[in-house]
Amino acid sequence: MSLTENKIGSYSEKDVIFLLKDLKQANLEGRTEEREAVIQSGIHYSESLPKEKLPSQSYLSLFHESLAASKREAARLVSILSERILNQRGKNIVLVSLARAGTPVGILIKRYIAIKYGIELPHYSVSIIRGRGIDANAIKYICSMHPLSDIQFIDGWTGKGAIQRELTRSVDSLNDECNLGLKDSLAVLCDPGDCAALYGTKKDFFLPSSCLNATVSGLISRTVLNQQYISSDDFHGAKYYREWMEHDLSIYFIDEISSQFPEIIHSHPRNEIGLSKELDEPGWKGIQDVLKIQKEFKIDDTNLIKPGIGETTRVLLRRMPWKILIGERGNESLNHILMLAEERKVPVEYYEGMSYACCGIIQSVKGV
Template sequence: MNAELFAKSVHAPSAVGSYSTNDVLFLLKDLSNITLERATEDREEAIQSGVHYSEMLPVEYQPTDAYIQLFHETLDESAEKVAIAAGVVAELIISKRGTDTVLASLARAGTPIGILIKRYIKEIYRLDLPHYSISIIRGKGIDENAIKYMLQNHPGHEIQFIDGWTGKGAIRKVLVEACAHMQKKYGVRLNDDLAVLADPGYCSETFGTREDFLIPSACLNSTVSGLMSRTVLRDDLIGPEDFHGAKFYKEWLSKDLSNVFIDQISDHFKQVEPAAKKNAAVLLQQSELTQASWKGLQDILRIQQDYGIADVNLVKPGVGETTRVLLRRVPWKILVDRLDNPNLRHILLLAKDRNVPVEVYPDLTYSCCGIIKPLEKGETE
């Protein structure tokens, strides 16, 4: 291993986020006092004209009372289902990686999922695995200082990367590239397997389900993600020894549902343990079920051709990604497999709220797909 990796200790992380430090530590630089938000249309134009998405933040969508009610209803309906999926992932991690494992959630969608996995392992196995939330950015890579911090503080441990769900699999590709880069630069071999709660894109080998269902944490932004913003990487804000940055929205503490989400699902862990163990055992015994076929990409290519979309980054497949399009981008249209799909209630509500047309698109691998309005050629997130 390259001595450069341990030549200098990385700074201790800031105390940010509304989660307990027993659940997660954010390896992120606190940028709370800096104005980084840009209006949705302004930000969309900047992104499509070449400004990298990580250099600014969207203005966070403030949900209506009806939307918050829908979040609670969805959480009530799906808590057991999410608990089983989290339990399956936890069981797979223990079986594949063992007990000397560091959980590294990819901020921010991965953070609540990582907490669920940590809590399941703690409750079922009486193991308190270290858990961090770190930044990974398409086009810029993973936070190397965060990797150094985890390796320095947990020598001999394997890092398990965790995210919420897959869409096209873009972040999985970034992770594969980042791990290859870390090995070449430092001689550190990292496992690029990305554990996710839901893998509708068929681009992960460690997942709880491949059903494209609504994970309630996808419904909201910071108020279900520890009050943390998306991660930021800008040369004038992040120095060579800093972690990637993020904002902690303390002003929304009264609206925070982050721990409500975690607690309600965690309450089911004991009850779903048999189902989680059974499902995980099937996946471990039948490796063909976990192969990453990337079949979701076939949908994307078909949509690109049918709608004449030049930039693949404007097509965002899956419930989680479509939600993001509606919450912080400029949507052109939403494609759905069928209008009576119960996973789409919040999608249809958001689309109506933003006057975005919804079209039925038959034979979709995913439940839905969001298409961002093409403005100008350029880089998109």
């Protein structure tokens, strides 16, 4: 397997090491409409990239307002999740975040544990792709570098649970092949899909990093697995958008939330941070809601249904949305959703009773 020749991503390597091949020369981006048609025709989404653009000034202002309003709660949820990880998995662990939504959360967990306990845990970010699995080369590399440590996988949030199922399949396969003793434990900041082993909250919390793309994720694109550019010995790939350095908010976002940690640590004993109640076993309620939506709206493929704030944001930023379902009126966490929907002229409907605050539905190229 080959390591990237140069550092990739705008984060310090003290925060995270990306195990990704930089595809800076690859021609992967396409127009949204063309890419949607290709994906729905059966070409895997990981073989191309959406064309990213910098956010408008009004949308950027909304990001800053949202971050100011939510950073205290985000920090509290990070503290809960971090304590639960240490309680369940111990301190001899390697943090492995799933690129790219999991990367900021992994960095925040690493920083919280360092501030409170003085422990500098190793932290890597690797690719996992629905339908193709986790990057086996990256996991084997981590295990070779840390043979006596356990891996804790980290992501930002859950949707339908597809990534948890993919992680379980990948872990089972790697354990069978290499006898690595991996666990498929996934830690997420919010688990509205009700499918993760470790979580900060079951509520559909708005993490402001979900409303931007590369400029809050270390200037990294979403990950790519295309045999034209990725050999069997390579890590999965991604693009590093160095040209956007002056617009990068990745470290700013981390610093704003982690600045809240000292007060949280001082104000709350450990037993009040994540250890005050038993963790609920995954009930997979989210997928039940998705199947209900699929039936009511007569949608052929559940892959066109993207539940939760994070996934709905992704639909509006890089897919062809058909409509947006909103769980309740007046939810200020959805202001950016409503702004994007208005900009793209996507209809919004109110749909009560789901586990999620909102749900994005992708337009079928065959007509929904």
